[in-house]
Amino acid sequence: MSIYRSILQKHWGYPNFRPLQEEIIESVAAGKDTLGLMPTGGGKSVTFQVYSLSKPGICLVVTPLISLMKDQVENLQKKGIRALAIHSGMSQQEVKLAFDSAAWGDYKFLYLSPERVGTERFKERLQQMEVNLIAVDEAHCISQWGYDFRPSYRRIKELRDLLPKVPILALTATATPVVVKDIQQQLQFKKENVLQKSFFRDNLTYLVREREDKMQYLLQSVQRAKGTGIVYVRSRKLTREISDYLRQNKVSADYYHAGLSGVSRAQKQEDWKSGKTRVIVATNAFGMGIDKSDVRFVIHMGPPDSPEAYFQEAGRAGRDEKRAFAVLIAAKSDERSLKGQVEKSFPPVDVIRRVYQALCNYFQLAIGYGKDQILAFKIGDFASRYNMQIQTVLACLKILQREGYLELTEELDNPSRVHFTVGRDELYRFQVANANFDGFLKLLLRSYSALFTNYVNIDEDMLAKRANITTEAVGRFLTMLSSHRVIHYIPRKKTPYVIFNKERIEPERLKISKENYTDRKDDYQRRIDAMLNYSFGRLKCRSQILLEYFGEESSVRCGKCDVCMEQNQLGLSQLELDRIGDQLKELLEEPCLFEELIFKIDKNEDELISVIRWMIDNGKIVHRIDNKLEWVKTE
Known part of the structure; x- marks a missing residue:
């Protein structure tokens, strides 16, 4: 057995x-x-984790998703593997301690979040x-x-000069051929090297249903389906409304979005993973790092704004290789x-x-100041x-981020943290001199370990119950101990952060380039x-449409999506259907009667009627x- 399998x-x-x-x-x-190109659920993180565990030393992992970063660190720690994270939601003292x-x-x-590199x-x-x-x-x-x-990702290549002999492993689930090439160039690969698994999912059936009454169709679909599933929606408000609707109709459902507390999100995830909740109704915040292989269906209540997003979210179904929808x-x-x-995402300059x-x-930043500041937003x-x-603000910040002026992190739910800033001897002297703090300090030390070496997440509610005092009283104890410089106490904060990469300039000096505005707008339109x-579209296999978008030009019909099922009833192959379609398009440039077509197309009359x-x-x-037939011209 190889060391990696072991x-x-x-x-x-x-x-x-x-x-x-x-x-x-x-x-x-x-x-x-x-460059490892693997679909969602392919187990990307295992590749660098297993490799690094086989070698002496430490692995640097750069990721933009702080919630995923925290999840992976927690999962590694549960396996007894020492891991830590450094991201924008941490204080300077926490960052220093983590780097040490x-x-x-x-x-x-x-x-690491990319801006730290x-x-x-x-x-x-x-x-x-x-x-x-x-x-x-x-x-x-x-x-x-x-x-x-993310412009901050461009800084990763600076590691090349600092660590010239260390290999780079780049991983993604969604990249077109243009992006695949650009990733390798930006990371200065010594030689192009792409290992790619086909995006084709044999066990996954893609279906599109045009329905004005979406809620009724959703209910029918969920009632007919077996197993657990995810319903994706575009707003936080809809997650609650739709989960309530499903529950009212006796479907075990819950809702999930990034605005919930970390404790609430963790509980909802666990209930769904364990099967206590059958259907989770969520925004796109749900799914990253959640390892559940037996999801039988993923339903979107409307299309997302890119095939990449759809493929990644839909791909969370059927990771166990069994049939899913x-x-x-x-x-x-x-x-x-x-x-x-498109217009909403690119406001006027x-x-x-x-x-x-x-x-x-x-943020009260003066002209010429603000560089490298990290501010709760x-x-x-x-x-x-x-x-x-809010949508306009977010769209503008995204463009400013592309230009490198700032970074906007995801919303973070950072729990309260405590770290002892004094040694044990000094702490003992403080307890003797301040008897009113002695009991609380002993409770803190009994409840948590490693307080002298690291910042430790704490729960004020739990401490309050153990001490039989109010949560507010716990907060006062912690604040006073912090003012005495016995501990460093960071109260819980739930917010995104803005990181200023450059000092403030006059707004008229703000440069919005063609590459980051017009070109990106055109790309977004595509x-x-x-x-x-x-x-x-209803003329091409759904799987083929997705695969061709990701560069798999020679893909074959899946044979089971809604388009293929309709075509199967015609008894024609895609090649044959395309050939007849091309002939009809040419012949119907000028409208004509069906009888005229019979003599121009070499096909059985009944089959031709079915195709038309x-x-x-x-x-x-x-x-x-x-009574004439005419080809519909599209722009």
């Missing part, structure tokens, strides 16, 4: 790797920079670390053509809404400048104070068009009032 069995309990995992590990072990631990402690994994403190501490691998998760973020470009319920209103999304100026005023308060729509083609009827039903041909 590690897999020991820590994960699996006898064998999933397809492509071992090949990626062996590629990195040979010292090759590697990574440099001098026996840790195997250091998770370029800091001087990180570069200093890096000299003391024995790094065995640089893992870049969500690697599409480094490409301006990726659907979630990805259903998109679409309505004509979705088409209008999605088309309008003068609006972007106005948002930037308001943001700097909100209450977006609702900001939008209300400056009379702006994504929307591709998603509309998937959602409302199918094309009329699917909006490719119209039957005019004068």
Whole structure:
């Protein structure tokens, strides 16, 4: 048995790797920079975790998703593997302590948000670390053509100069051919090296249903389906409304979105994973890092704004390789809404400048100041104070992020943390001199370990119950101990953060480039068009549409999506149907009667009638009032 399989069995309990995992590990072990392209649920994180555990030293993991970072660190710690994370929601003291631990402690994994890579403190501490691998998760973020470009990802290549002999493993589930090439160029791969698993999912059936009454169809679908599932919606409000509707109709359901507390989210996840909750109704915040293989259906209540997002979310169904369904319920209103999304996502440049100026005023940053500041951001308060729509603010911040002026993190639910800033001897002297704090300090020390070496997450409610006092009283004790410099107490904070990458400038000096505005707007329009083609097209296999978008040009019909099932009734292959379609398109440039077509197309009359009827039903041909057939011209 190889050392890699031995590690897999020991820590994960699996006898064998999933397809492509071992090949990626062996590629990195040979010292090759590697891009692993694996669909959602393919087990990307196992590749760098197993490899790093086989070698001395620590693995640097760069990821933009702080919630996923925290989940992976927690999961590794549960396996007895030492891991830590450094992200934007941490205080300077916490960051310093974490970097020291990574440099001098026996840790195997250091998770970093990308903006930390370029800091001087990180570069200093890096000299003391024995790094065995640089893992870049969500690697599409480094490409301006990726659907979630982060300028801070471009700083990862600075590690090349600092760690010239350490291989890079880049991982992503969603990348077009253009993005695949760009990732390797941006990370300065010594040689192109892509290990790719086909995006084809043989066990997953894609279905699109056009329905105006989505709720009724959803209920029927969930009642007919077996097993657990996910219902994706576009707003937090809808998660609650739809889960309530399902529960009222005797379906075990709950809701999930990023606005919930960390405790609430964890409980809802656990109830769903264990089967206590059958259906989770969620925004796109749900799914990252959630390892549940037996999801039997994923239903979207309307199309997302890109094939990448849809493929990733739909791909959470059927990871156990058993039959599963990805259903998109679409309505004509979705088409209008999605088309309008382009203008909403790219506000006029003068609006972007106005948002930037308001943001700097909100944080009271003077001209020439603010660089590298990390500030908690209450977006609702900001939008209300400056009379702006939250969606407009977010769209402007995303463009400013592309230009490198700032970063906006996801909303974080950071629990309260405590770290003793004095040694045990000094603490004892303080307890003797301050008897009123003695009991509470003993409770704190009994309840949590490692308080002298690290920041430790604490729960004020739990401490209050144990001490038989109010939660407010616990907060006062902690605050007073912090003022006495016995501990450093960081109260719980739930907020996104804005990180200023540059000092504040006058709004008229703000540069919004063609690449980050016009080109990205055009690219976003292409994504929307591709998603509309998937959602409302009825002439091509759904699986083929997705696979061709990701560069698999020679894919075959799946034979079981809604389009294939209709075509199967015609008894024709896709090739044959395309051939007849091309002939009809050419012949019907000028409208003509059906009788005229019979003599021009070499096909059985009954079969030709079936094909034409199918094309009329699917909006490719119209039957005019004068009884002539006409090909529908599209822009």
